[in-house]
Amino acid sequence: MKAPVFSAWFGRGAVTAPPDIESAALRSDRFRLEREGEWRRLEDIVARMERGGLRRIADDDLIALPALYRTAASSLSVARETSLDAATLAYLEALVQRAWFQVYGPRQGFARWLRGFLLGGWSRAVRALWLDICIALFVMVAGAVVGWLLVAGDEAWYYRLFPARPGEPRVPGASRDQLLATLGNEESAAGLAGFAAQLFSNNSAVCILAFALGFAFGIPSLLLLVHNLALLGALLWLFDTQGLVVELAAWLSVHGTTELFGILLAGAAGLHIGRAMAFPGDLPVLDAAAAAGRRSAVVMVGVVIMMVVAALLEAFPRQLVEGTASRFLIGGTMLLFWLAYFVLYRPGVPAGDAAQDALR
């Protein structure tokens, strides 16, 4: 055990010359000796690919790889029918498996995937989830309405949704000036960048939670949406009591159009998985869950990006820009931008991906 592990770590290890083919007594061993050179070449190429990607492989080797892989695969199926040499069979099985991982491995690294993702992959994935997005949107609106109605019916609900903290001005019965003061802007940008970073990790954690909870048939994702939007509804009611609902909406819209859109997508992604598991259709449950999971994972990467944008908007423009109209302008522009990106931006699918999708 000692020698092979260390030689594998620290170098290629000297390859001993195979014995003379004529000296082998068995036909199956002669078969092996005739092909051994190609197997070793394949092993060497695969080992180099595993170590450092494609760049360090000579073109000749790269062109030879598929042929060598198929040679090894056919050697294996012949050897299984003609040879009883367990060691050679085990070696071939391991070799073909390693080569298979390289020949049929991921075709793109992270950087290339990210480019394809931004140039069309993201909006395509969002459009594929349209039904879940509609359901999640309905649930979110319902959550906001429920929050409003609950608090309007009984003010005690407000304290249940927002546990009162000392010095918190946003409570029922607050005066118009007090509420208006919370919508004011800061004088300078000092301290806001740190605030943004903190907001971002907080919000993206909520979104990832909404997505991951989809695993339990999507119910917790929806509950999370209802809860978050009920808070919003209660807040809207509070400001409405003093006739400030438009000002609040403007204040929220700066980052809220991006953030709520992100939360909507995260909830829809979670719901998509949950729906696929509850109603897998023609596929086995595991396959349906896997297909849905891959589709929603793409959306989730986008949600994280949206949370970055939302946090930046929340920290800088919302605190620095004053005036209802200009706040609405920023928020509305962002909303329009996202809608256009998801709905109108439809670049052609790259040929390779299209074939892959068709074969799926």
Next chain:
Amino acid sequence: MTARPGDRRTRMLTTPEGLLLPITLASRGARAGALVIDVMIIGISLLVFQLALRWISDGVLSGTAFDPGNLTGGALEFLGIVLALIVFCTWYGYFLVQELGPRGATLGKRITGIRIAARGGARLTPEAVIARNLLRDIEIFYPLVALFVLIVLAEADQDIGVLGWVLTGWFALFLLFPFFNRDSLRAGDIIAGTWVVARPRTKLAAVLSAQGAAAVEGASEVTGARYDFGAAELAIYGEKELQTLERILRTGEPDALSAVHAAICRKIGWDPGAGDERAFLEAFYAQLRAKLESDMRFGKRKADKFS
């Protein structure tokens, strides 16, 4: 050839060429070990990074002659943002970039000799890798962090109610998930359509039938004699015994060699001598394999000595 008998972790994979390949699922212990190693690597490197930042911020402070009034908030704030971004990128990037690489494994997985693969022989895609890594957060880290917070709260004599039990149950549910399905999938593997397999690492062994007494004109080095076995003597064993014999010849332990030598001699009615066991076994191995392989070409297979 579906699953090999007696090996519950072996699955058969069909390559696009129609070839059945056995793959071995990684043991749960290896996966837990890999996760511990990865988390330790991330934790230690983030700690080192944070210490470096602390050192830089100390430098920034001393540059203002330790008067916080002189301090420009921008510098410290910038360091804070760098830290938050680095933590986020390290946490997600570490797993994503490495598992998308040609090895399909993080450093911890490489050390424990495992890698990820798409279930059922499909191509591994970036989406799958992302999905399985996003799920890891709710499986392990959120409940762990939340439990930790609850413990701190409970220490401070706050009433936490049943929340602690709920979280513990959640944590246990996901932690024990791999024990409740055949392929030991965790929740992230189910969502992503992946599984974790052992990385094969087998070296090509020497050709047995080209060395020593097994070769074409081979004879014993000790006595110079050639062993020849008759058809009746070769007919008593099958493939299973042949492969046992191969394993013993490859390891070459003298005790095992002489024990097997004695057993074979007793079985075929020869008088067991001593001192030339290896040559005897090599010759017997080569001739038994030649016979079994030639039968195999005619479609006759003998699995073991009982068949």
